Amino acid sequence: MRRVAVIGVGVTPFGKHDRSSGELFAEAAAEALADADLSPGAVQALYYGNVVGGEAERQLHMGPQAASILGIPWVPTTRFETACATSHAAFRHAVMEVASGVSDVVLVGGAERVLNLPTDEATEYFAYASDATFEQPAGLTFPGVFALIARALMAKDGTTEEQMAHVAVKNHRHGALNPKAQFRKEITLEEVLASPKIADPLKLYDCCPFTDGGAAVVVVTEELARRSRRPVWVLASAAASDSMCLHDKKDLTRALATERAAQSAYRQAGLASEDVDVVELHDCFTIAEILATEGLGFFEPGAGGIAAEKGWTTLGGKLPVNPSGGLKAKGHPIGATGAAQIAEIVTQLRGEAGLRQVEGARVGLVHTLGGNTATVLVSLFGLE
Amino acid sequence: MRRVAVIGVGVTPFGKHDRSSGELFAEAAAEALADADLSPGAVQALYYGNVVGGEAERQLHMGPQAASILGIPWVPTTRFETACATSHAAFRHAVMEVASGVSDVVLVGGAERVLNLPTDEATEYFAYASDATFEQPAGLTFPGVFALIARALMAKDGTTEEQMAHVAVKNHRHGALNPKAQFRKEITLEEVLASPKIADPLKLYDCCPFTDGGAAVVVVTEELARRSRRPVWVLASAAASDSMCLHDKKDLTRALATERAAQSAYRQAGLASEDVDVVELHDCFTIAEILATEGLGFFEPGAGGIAAEKGWTTLGGKLPVNPSGGLKAKGHPIGATGAAQIAEIVTQLRGEAGLRQVEGARVGLVHTLGGNTATVLVSLFGLE
Numbered sequence: 001m002r003r004v005a006v007i008g009v010g011v012t013p014f015g016k017h018d019r020s021s022g023e024l025f026a027e028a029a030a031e032a033l034a035d036a037d038l039s040p041g042a043v044q045a046l047y048y049g050n051v052v053g054g055e056a057e058r059q060l061h062m063g064p065q066a067a068s069i070l071g072i073p074w075v076p077t078t079r080f081e082t083a084c085a086t087s088h089a090a091f092r093h094a095v096m097e098v099a100s101g102v103s104d105v106v107l108v109g110g111a112e113r114v115l116n117l118p119t120d121e122a123t124e125y126f127a128y129a130s131d132a133t134f135e136q137p138a139g140l141t142f143p144g145v146f147a148l149i150a151r152a153l154m155a156k157d158g159t160t161e162e163q164m165a166h167v168a169v170k171n172h173r174h175g176a177l178n179p180k181a182q183f184r185k186e187i188t189l190e191e192v193l194a195s196p197k198i199a200d201p202l203k204l205y206d207c208c209p210f211t212d213g214g215a216a217v218v219v220v221t222e223e224l225a226r227r228s229r230r231p232v233w234v235l236a237s238a239a240a241s242d243s244m245c246l247h248d249k250k251d252l253t254r255a256l257a258t259e260r261a262a263q264s265a266y267r268q269a270g271l272a273s274e275d276v277d278v279v280e281l282h283d284c285f286t287i288a289e290i291l292a293t294e295g296l297g298f299f300e301p302g303a304g305g306i307a308a309e310k311g312w313t314t315l316g317g318k319l320p321v322n323p324s325g326g327l328k329a330k331g332h333p334i335g336a337t338g339a340a341q342i343a344e345i346v347t348q349l350r351g352e353a354g355l356r357q358v359e360g361a362r363v364g365l366v367h368t369l370g371g372n373t374a375t376v377l378v379s380l381f382g383l384e
Numbered sequence: 385m386r387r388v389a390v391i392g393v394g395v396t397p398f399g400k401h402d403r404s405s406g407e408l409f410a411e412a413a414a415e416a417l418a419d420a421d422l423s424p425g426a427v428q429a430l431y432y433g434n435v436v437g438g439e440a441e442r443q444l445h446m447g448p449q450a451a452s453i454l455g456i457p458w459v460p461t462t463r464f465e466t467a468c469a470t471s472h473a474a475f476r477h478a479v480m481e482v483a484s485g486v487s488d489v490v491l492v493g494g495a496e497r498v499l500n501l502p503t504d505e506a507t508e509y510f511a512y513a514s515d516a517t518f519e520q521p522a523g524l525t526f527p528g529v530f531a532l533i534a535r536a537l538m539a540k541d542g543t544t545e546e547q548m549a550h551v552a553v554k555n556h557r558h559g560a561l562n563p564k565a566q567f568r569k570e571i572t573l574e575e576v577l578a579s580p581k582i583a584d585p586l587k588l589y590d591c592c593p594f595t596d597g598g599a600a601v602v603v604v605t606e607e608l609a610r611r612s613r614r615p616v617w618v619l620a621s622a623a624a625s626d627s628m629c630l631h632d633k634k635d636l637t638r639a640l641a642t643e644r645a646a647q648s649a650y651r652q653a654g655l656a657s658e659d660v661d662v663v664e665l666h667d668c669f670t671i672a673e674i675l676a677t678e679g680l681g682f683f684e685p686g687a688g689g690i691a692a693e694k695g696w697t698t699l700g701g702k703l704p705v706n707p708s709g710g711l712k713a714k715g716h717p718i719g720a721t722g723a724a725q726i727a728e729i730v731t732q733l734r735g736e737a738g739l740r741q742v743e744g745a746r747v748g749l750v751h752t753l754g755g756n757t758a759t760v761l762v763s764l765f766g767l768e
């Protein structure tokens with residue numbers, strides 16, 4: 001298998017937009033191609049991630065639409081959907097296409113637009129990523145899923161609501177440094193704890209927002225990477241799954257798919273969790289960040305909450321997590337999220353993250369989760 | 385890149401089912417795994433195709449659900465959607481995963497369930513595969529798209545309504561020989577021509593039906609194939625695109641994406657159109673079969689209709705097309721269609737197609753089209 005690198009990244013501002021997801025993707029893609037110093041005509045395959053475009057925009061078959069908008073309608077396209085892990089899944093398959101020699105230049109990313117919808121409609125569409133037979137009829141939307149996980153962790157490990165609140169405070173502090181974040185406002189621990197209950201014990205500030213946005217990255221061969229300005233190498237890209245329904249999981253306090261994907265990625269790269277300098281991970285709810293930092297092997301089971309409380313995961317801490325602001329503050333345009341996380345890690349490893357730069361970062365990890373912790377992608381990136 | 389083979393295929397009966405698409409896929413997958421003499425535990429990756437499950441079944445994120453139903457919830461899964469070409473796209477990526485050495489055994493397929501919906505609702509969801517900005521607001525559903533293409537071909541080449549009707553008669557005759565086909569009833573030329581107009585010049589019997597069903601195939605390495613009962617080799621798998629909207633296409637009488645994908649597939653396999661013995665192609669409307677037989681290089685532009693009229697594409701003719709009955713008679717469960725076409729060609733090359741067997745077939749071609757002729761997949765299969 002050939003070595004693969006990312007040589008261009010692009011992300012739209014996250015927030016509310018008055019454009020279709022196809023146009024948002026095109027904006028991000030144009031930025032990524034310019035960053036890679038490539039014209040659209042250099043693209044040999046387009047990997048496109050979107051989750052609820054059928055429901056929210058009456059648009060399926062988005063790949064050729066995106067290619068048409070970019071002026072490259074002949075390029076083979078594929079649309080991927082694996083709930084919130086969508087564009088990270090697309091990225092993993094794009095890496096396979098380049099590594100296997102099928103293509104030399106793949107444009108991969110995604111976009112989502114939902115903020116024009118009424119909130120209850122967006123909530124309903126997001127819930128389609130949980131099981132329609134057992135969970136949706138019970139009214140189990142995602143805040144409920146993660147509230148159950150939070151309760152299980154609180155009971156088993158002594159994880160506290162204050163520890164979860166620390167995650168929100170940190171990610172808002174980081175997001176305030178990110179010009180493209182949806183929320184660029186710091187918040188206090190007291191504000192988080194006093195915010196309205198959404199699904200007990202989760203409060204408003206424990207939850208990431210609905211977001212419109214697009215993100216794209218350019219994946220190329222080693223040969224093209226060596227001719228580029230500042231390549232970032234893909235050291236590993238791994239996927240793993242777990243049972244679809246909560247009731248089939250043996251232990252809600254274990255992030256099984258995260259553990260499996262992380263072990264697979266570390267093995268591919270010949271690295272261990274201690275080698276990672278900077279992390280973008282899937283904090284759809286604050287408890288998800290705590291659980292992920294444990295599943296990725298950064299902290300012992302039960303210590304993820306303590307790490308947040310002690311500031312180990314903040315910018316300047318021993319392992320900065322979500323310097324972009326994370327899903328919590330940067331925003332969560334579901335089909336774009338994985339690609340945006342990858343864009344952030346590439347930016348960090350290039351040393352171009354400005355006020356939110358993690359100094360000296362040489363190895364970065366991206367973790368993206370789909371559905372009821374059922375799909376997880378983990379990729380590792382590094383400098384030479 | 386490693387050689388890749390299909391060693392198992394499974395297809396549910398096509399028609400109306402009272403089960404979810406996930407269950408339909410599982411039924412097909414169990415048949416495919418039994419055919420391959422593998423247990424579900426041997427599967428290393430699951431590639432799942434579905435198009436309108438979000439809209440029709442309130443279910444996204446179907447990959448891990450399918451894995452859970454099959455009792456292999458830990459297997460990495462990806463859902464693909466490229467309109468009607470969905471599970472053929474999934475197949476192409478699965479071939480890449482095995483060819484590149486990432487996995488040795490990939491289960492790939494798809495399913496769809498729409499017949500429980502009111503017809504106007506199903507029509508609306510299918511239309512999401514056309515452009516939401518320009519085409520849907522104009523009321524351009526797919527019968528309209530292919531009626532426009534038919535009119536253009538009639539004007540340019542002298543293609544006739546009778547020639548289109550011959551395609552329907554042939555595919556119903558073939559479908560009557562397929563125990564899993566939705567329509568197992570022969571029809572006459574007169575019945576087709578007298579059937580109600582849907583979108584002039586297309587009549588009811590020029591159109592494929594809505595269908596529920598699932599299909600799956602097992603893709604493996606050369607090493608595993610050599611230990612199997614009757615492997616069929618993947619000689620090529622290619623994708624190509626064309627503009628999303630009809631108004632961006634320079635010539636409605638050219639199947640550009642089909643031409644591009646076919647040329648790419650022939651090049652990969654080192655074969656020409658003359659080498660093909662049996663074809664499953666995308667006859668969502670009778671005119672689509674005529675256009676595809678030209679785009680794939682079997683007949684000169686303008687001669688596709690003549691070929692249908694003269695019986696060259698019937699069982700026993702010089703190049704049997706759609707021995708399964710095609711989408712027209714076998715049915716079109718959109719997310720399952722590509723995998724079902726592949727299953728038919730594998731069955732033909734194994735010599736196990738019973739009454740619809742194409743005698744002595746050694747090379748087979750599968751062509752699947754998505755949306756307004758915007759996405760096309762072409763794969764070639766062969767015996768050793």
